[in-house]
Structures are given as structure tokens and as C-alpha cells.
Amino acid sequence: xxxxxxxxxxxxxxxxxxxxxxxxxxxxxxxxxxxxxxxxxxxxxxxxxxxxxxxxxxxxxxxxxxxxxxxxxxxxxxxxxxxxxxxxxxx
Numbered sequence: 001x002x003x004x005x006x007x008x009x010x011x012x013x014x015x016x017x018x019x020x021x022x023x024x025x026x027x028x029x030x031x032x033x034x035x036x037x038x039x040x041x042x043x044x045x046x047x048x049x050x051x052x053x054x055x056x057x058x059x060x061x062x063x064x065x066x067x068x069x070x071x072x073x074x075x076x077x078x079x080x081x082x083x084x085x086x087x088x089x090x091x
Contacts, residue, residue, distance in 0.1 A: 039085065039088075039089055042085070043082065043085055046078065046081055046082065046085075047078075050074060050075075050078040053074050054071060054074055057070040057071055057074065058071075
């Protein structure tokens, strides 16, 4: 009976060593997926904030020129943040 347990334990040890690279790869994939999901969530949040800010500007603008300049400024800020986020992702 003791011999079978030793053989079984040896088999389990072999399985652990054989699967270790796959477990590491799986953990890496999960971390990467989580990072991508967080990045997408933050980008979607910024897009929502951008659209809300545009609506507020449209309601508070006194004339079309003021509306256009404020929307241009909002768009410039949004594109700048998205560019920074893209550069972070590429790192």
C-alpha cells in the first residue's frame, strides 16, 4: 500500500511540474485581460463624460461661436486624454 502512495505522489509532482508553465501563462492572460477591461472601462467613462460636457455646453452657450469654441476645446481635451491612454496601453 505504501508503494502505491509513493507512485501516486510522484505522479502528482510530475503533473505539477509539467503544468506549471501553463498555469503561469494562464495567470498572465488573466492579468492582461483584466488590464484591457479596466482600460476599456476608463475610456468608456471618459467618452461618457465628454458627451455630458458637450450637452452642458450646448445648453449654456450664448451664441454659435461660443458653442463652437467650447466644443472644440472639449474635443481637443478628450482627444489628448485618449492619446495618452493609447500610449499607456502601447507600453
